[in-house]
Amino acid sequence: MSVVEIEGLKKSYRVYQKNEGLLASVKGLFHRTYKEVEAVKGIDLKVEQGEFVAFLGPNGAGKTTTLKLLSGVIHPSGGTARVMGYVPWKREHAYRRRFALVMGQKNQLWWDLPAQESFRLHQQIYRIDAKDFDRTRDELTELLQVRALLGRPVRELSLGERMKMELIAALLHSPEVLFLDEPTIGLDVVAQHNIQQFLRHYQEVRQITILLTSHYMKDVAALCRRAVIIAQGQIMYDGSLAGIVDRFSGHKVVTLAFADDEAPDLSHFGTVVESHTPKIKLRVDRPKVAEMLATVLRDHVVSDVSVEDPPLEEVIADMFQSAEASLATNKS
Amino acid sequence: MHPNYFAVFREFARNSLVREMTFRGNFLLDCVSSLSWVFMQLGLYLVIFEHTDQLGSGTGWGRWPFFVFLATTLFVNSLVQFFFMTNMEELSDLIRTGNLDFALLKPIDTQFLLSLRKFEWSSLANVVFAAILLAVSLGHLEFRPTPLQGVLYVVFILCGVALLYSLMIALGSVSVWLGRNESLYDFWFYITNFSRYPMEIYEGPFGTPLRLAFTFAVPILLVANVPARLLAWPFESQDWRLAGYAFVASLVALVASRKLFYKALAAYRSASS
Known part of the structure; x- marks a missing residue:
């Protein structure tokens, strides 16, 4: 059985169409026009245990929405999904204990406290045995080289250091499935490389299943053999990274x-x-x-x-541009 | 395996304390500012009681019984502030910015997690003040409450806290549908203003509708009135009926607000990354 099984998964939002100007705003108090935006349009996907899959697509393609659906953060408008046999949006504790979501643009650690305080809180929430907790924390802090920073308030850490701490917080309970949403966004080349190295090592050793979204092709090339390309809420490609160039260039x-x-x-x-x-x-x-x-x-x-062959980044950028152009044509 | 809620609660308390101690200047200012507000309240009522024997003719709320009432109001409000206020103020922001996502990932009751994450330790200064005011006021009363009344006083203080908390979490939950709910704290302040006075003063063409509305529709008049009566004077049969109603109302409020909260979570749509 696949670890992630998605069939016809859909998510649409009702969005208020606000017109420009004061008069339009006043009118909007009494009468509003809404538009249905389909963020994910019925995707099918299967991911096997131990795979490291890249989820690629332009901004607004539906990547993050899909990860949020798989994490149970939001409910779908249609379709089904099972992760390790669980329906994510039922939000069962048993499921929540077995996966983690890391978002590069959001942080879950207490801002004013050292990361170690948030780690201890995670230990209690996930009921991690004290010995296991110490061992995992020490192992992760060693691998990510942040041991000396454990006592420093999160607000005083650099972006790269903070992301490392976020990763540790997400991995303390040893999840079997990890969703990574742009974990290296905004990081310098060295920090990006460190995190790539860490993720590769961690995945190889633990054989966990990882879905990664990233705009950095270096992340993708370094970590994933399989890529799923999503644009306009639909899967355009699902196969090897090398195959992207053959097929689209x-x-x-x-x-x-x-x-x-x-x-x-x-x-x-x-x-x-x-x-x-x-x-x-x-x-x-x-x-x-x-x-x-x-x-x-x-x-x-x-x-x-x-x-x-042309660089992967270039092929994918061309692909995204043509997808966006076709979206613009459909809109008009 | 269920989470150890007590251990998590202890961690929340500990982390909040460490955080407040980090900004000790801010912590001291918070203590001073909330105590100043309390002193001003007390000063105002001392002035009022220079001109009258009781609040409202024949109500029984003379100077010392009323100070029992004031101490009770302070207890309830400070406890609400201590446990829930910061968290409820942040709830609307978490919903608007999409940072609620992380709470939904944790294998623990989401309402528990969001309601008790941060404690406002500075509001304990008011609890200490309320305890002193209560002790002094009780010393001036001719009536001596029984131990049972003392126990029930604690129970109904908790009922008051439950009523106010339910109102808060219900208001916070509405943020999911509104998208932005900045008037939460203001609305809270306006509405709880009514709960700070004995219900006997709400009489006449304006007062009676208010009393009925804030007793049966949004029962915030029960918050301080029921426990304060337990200590301020001998409990009479109509007071028992009111107490029974307050108990049931707080249970209903807790259940109803929890249902609303989970309905809101099901409708949560997060925010773009």
């Missing part, structure tokens, strides 16, 4: 360096991305790559050549 990036400082005009083969004589970088449609290389190698002296 119609071009390759060809870089050529010419031997005798020449800079031939190659724009008829594709879009020139960079040109610094004697180096040229082009975006070329996949079917044309072989023909282009044969022609260039025949007519010019080439000192170096590379043919690469």
Whole structure:
């Protein structure tokens, strides 16, 4: 049985359509127009035990809403979901004891107190045995290198340190399923890397199931083998990370360096991305790559050549843009 | 396995105390400001009793019985403030900002978690003041309450706390549907103003409707009136009826407000990240 099983899950909100200006605001006191916004439009998904799945999509795609539905924070408008056999929005204690949700933009620790005080509170709420609590806390603080910061008030911690403490708070009860909503948002490169390393290690050792949303492709590439792309509340892709490029990118990036400082005009083969004589970088449609290389190698002296897939970030950004454009077209 | 509610409660109390001690200047200011308010109240009634023997003719609320009443009001309000006020004030914000999400993840009763997270330790200064005022006032009364009345006094103080808490949590729950509910504290203050006086003064064309409304519709007049009567003078048969009603009303209020709270949680829509 899959750990996460979602069928036809929907969530829509009724949103007040406010017009601009004072007169419209006064009118709104007596008569309001509402619009139904479908944040999640009937998605199906299965996640197996021990998977680390990336949940990708542009802002407003429905990623966070899906995680909140799976955490039981909000109720769905339709469809079903089961996590470890539990219906999340029934909010059973038995379920709540077995999963955790970490949100990069919100914090659950007591702001004015050292994180260790919040940890102790978690110990009581989750009824964690004192020895288990000490062992888990020590292990997590060692791994995340924040042991010396346990006694410092949360408000005095940096964003990265705070996120590490949030992660510890979420993991103290050893959840079997972890939902991570943009855990590295706003962090510098070093802090991002530390958290990635930690999550990879923790998941490998504990074999827990993790669903991660992130806008940083480095997070995704470092941690997940499977990616689910959601846009406009629907799943557009569910498969391997590598498969995204194969499926959604119609071009390759060809870089050529010419031997005798020449800079031939190659724009008829594709879009020139960079040109610094004697180096040229082009975006070329996949079917044309072989023909282009044969022609260039025949007519010019080439000192170096590379043919690469476009970066994952670029492919996904293009995909999101086309999804948003199609949404705008549908609206109009 | 159920959470150990007592241990969690103790942790809440401890964390709140540590937090208040961290900002000791603010803590002292809070104590001074709430005590000043109490002293002003007491001063005002001392002035009033310079001009009259009792509040309302034939009501029986002379100077010392009324100070028993005042001490009782202080007890109830300070206890409500100590346990619930900060949490209820924050509830509306938690709902609006979506920070309620975290409370819904915890394997513990959500109402318990949200109602008792933070204690306002400075309001204990008022509890101490109320205890002194009660002891002094009782010393001046000719009537001596029995031990049973003493026990019942505590029970009905708790009923008063339950009534006011139920009103608060019901008002806080409404925030889920309103989206924003900044007048919660103001409304609370206005409505509890009525509970600070003996119910006998609500007579006449304006007073009677108020007395009926605040006894049967929103029974806040029972909050201080029932326990204060237990100590201020011999309990009579009509007082027992009122006490019985207060007990039932506080149970009904607790159950009804809990239902409303959970209905609100089911309608909670969080906020965008």
